[in-house]
Each structure stands twice: as C-alpha cells, then as structure tokens.
Amino acid sequence: MTNTEWLRLNRENWDDRTAVHAASDFYDLPGFRAGRSTLRPFEQAEVGDVTGRRLLHLQCHMGQDTLSWARLGARVTGLDFSPAAVETARGLAAETGLAARFVVSDVHDARAALGGEAFDIVYTGFGALVWLPDVAEWARVVASLLADGGSLYLAEFHPLLYVLGDDGRTVEYDYFQTEGETFDHDRTYTDGPKLTRTVSVQWHHPMGSILTALVGAGLRLEFLRERAWSPFPILPALVRVGPEEYRFPPGRPGVPLTYSLRATKA
Numbered sequence: 176m177t178n179t180e181w182l183r184l185n186r187e188n189w190d191d192r193t194a195v196h197a198a199s200d201f202y203d204l205p206g207f208r209a210g211r212s213t214l215r216p217f218e219q220a221e222v223g224d225v226t227g228r229r230l231l232h233l234q235c236h237m238g239q240d241t242l243s244w245a246r247l248g249a250r251v252t253g254l255d256f257s258p259a260a261v262e263t264a265r266g267l268a269a270e271t272g273l274a275a276r277f278v279v280s281d282v283h284d285a286r287a288a289l290g291g292e293a294f295d296i297v298y299t300g301f302g303a304l305v306w307l308p309d310v311a312e313w314a315r316v317v318a319s320l321l322a323d324g325g326s327l328y329l330a331e332f333h334p335l336l337y338v339l340g341d342d343g344r345t346v347e348y349d350y351f352q353t354e355g356e357t358f359d360h361d362r363t364y365t366d367g368p369k370l371t372r373t374v375s376v377q378w379h380h381p382m383g384s385i386l387t388a389l390v391g392a393g394l395r396l397e398f399l400r401e402r403a404w405s406p407f408p409i410l411p412a413l414v415r416v417g418p419e420e421y422r423f424p425p426g427r428p429g430v431p432l433t434y435s436l437r438a439t440k441a
C-alpha cells in the first residue's frame with residue numbers, strides 16, 4: 176500500500192465516522208455545548224494550570240478535548256486531517272463562544288501547516304497513535320512543534336491492551352507486530368448508523384518504540400503512569416466501577432489498560 180493510499184482510506188473513514196459521532200450519545204455534543212468538559216480529571220491534574228498557555232491538540236477529532244482545555248484558560252489550536260471533524264470542531268467553537276483555531280492537516284505536516292509556530296503544550300488523547308505508521312517520525316514532529324521547555328502530554332490506550340482477547344485473559348495478537356493492518360468494519364465505536372467508507376489501516380506500537388521515539392527526538396521523559404483502568408469500555412470483559420472508569424472484575428490480575436506520560440523539550 177502506498178503512502179497516500181492509507182492516508183486517503185483513513186481520512187475517508189474518519190470523515191464518515193465524524194458524521195456518525197456528531198450525532199452519537201457517546202460524544203454527547205448537546206452536553207458539551209451546555210458546558211460539559213470531556214477531559215478526564217487525571218489529565219487536568221497531570222497537565223496542571225493551562226491559563227494563557229499555547230496548547231496544540233494533535234488529532235483533535237471534533238475538538239471537544241481541545242475546547243475543554245480552552246474552557247480552562249489555554250490558548251488552543253486543534254489539528255486533524257479530517258475536514259468533517261475540523262468543520263464540526265469549528266462549529267462547536269462558534270456555538271460555545273470559545274476562542275480556538277482548528278486546522279486541517281495530516282499530523283506529519285503539522286509544522287508547515289502551523290507556519291512553524293511553537294507551543295508550550297502538545298496534547299494527544301486516547302486512540303491517536305494507532306493511526307500513525309511511524310512513531311519515531313511522529314515524535315520528531317511533536318518535538319519540532321514544542322517551544323523550548325514545552326512538553327508533550329499523551330494519554331493513551333496501553334499497547335498491551337491491543338493484544339488481549341475480548342475476555343482479557345488471553346493474548347491473541349502479536350505485541351511486536353508493527354506492520355500496518357487493514358480493517359474493514361462498517362461500524363465505528365460509538366452508537367449510530369453504518370459507515371459507507373469502511374476500510375482503515377492501523378498500526379500497533381510497543382511501549383518500547385514509543386518511549387525510544389520520544390527520547391530519540393530529544394525529549395526528556397518526566398513520567399509514565401500505567402493504569403489498570405480505562406475511561407472507556409474498550410473490552411467487553413471490563414466492568415464499570417465509577418464515572419468513566421472501567422476495570423476487569425475484582426480478583427483478576429492487574430493489566431495496564433491505559434497510560435499517560437509527559438516528555439519535555441530541554
């Protein structure tokens with residue numbers, strides 16, 4: 176598959192998903208317009224005070240997390256390659272009266288798309304890295320977008336999660352498989368109707384590759400926190416134990432399902 180082929184397939188797939196997501200209960204746009212934050216409390220605690228900080232949200236989807244940072248006082252830019260997602264994000268900004276800039280771009284072209292601007296915080300949230308073929312290249316892009324002393328804050332699904340079977344008891348996929356995998360699913364992960372453009376290409380990135388990519392791009396790892404819970408019911412075996420907290424049932428051995436990290440440009 177050529178470079179432009181996976182990009183086109185994924186962009187079309189995300190344009191289709193966006194139409195479904197915007198009408199979904201999962202993304203609850205009416206609640207967001209009414210003032211709901213989509214950021215998890217641990218993200219706010221770990222990022223700290225964002226007042227007046229230049230924050231870039233890579234792969235911002237419909238901009239809810241981006242605008243939630245704006246509600247906390249950040250000067251935000253969101254970037255996503257899906258024109259449909261960015262259009263929805265701009266609409267949300269207008270409807271909520273929040274100041275924000277949203278840009279359509281492949282993440283790999285972000286530096287040029289943003290005119291070489293530098294940011295205090297680059298934020299990336301759940302479900303982003305699987306869409307990128309090369310985390311070393313991604314980390315170099317992130318480093319190029321950070322001002323000196325600025326930090327990447329990443330909250331993501333743990334690479335181990337992706338190799339587990341639905342019951343979470345068995346390893347069913349290869350942790351070290353780094354070739355892109357092509358999927359053909361006519362449903363997205365939210366409620367809502369079927370998709371039309373159903374094919375996507377995704378990649379698995381072992382934790383070692385992610386950390387080595389960040390260090391290789393000249394960033395200093397400040398922390399990496401692994402968690403035995405997820406804000407989303409990403410496996411059928413997970414049970415809800417609190418608002419936005421899904422875990423394996425009591426008595427099961429702990430497995431990292433999500434993680435967050437901060438890496439800083441010296």
Ligand SMILES: C[S@@+](CC[C@H](N)C(=O)[O-])C[C@H]1O[C@@H](n2cnc3c(N)ncnc32)[C@H](O)[C@@H]1O
Pocket residue numbers: 185189234235236237238239240254255256257260280281282283299300301302303306307
């Ligand atoms: C799972 S969503 C991120 C969800 C986000 N954390 C949220 O809940 O709003 C992944 C996003 O990555 C975007 N994306 C995928 N590949 C991309 C690329 N190469 N460049 C820019 N955006 C990309 C998609 O359009 C989609 O909006």
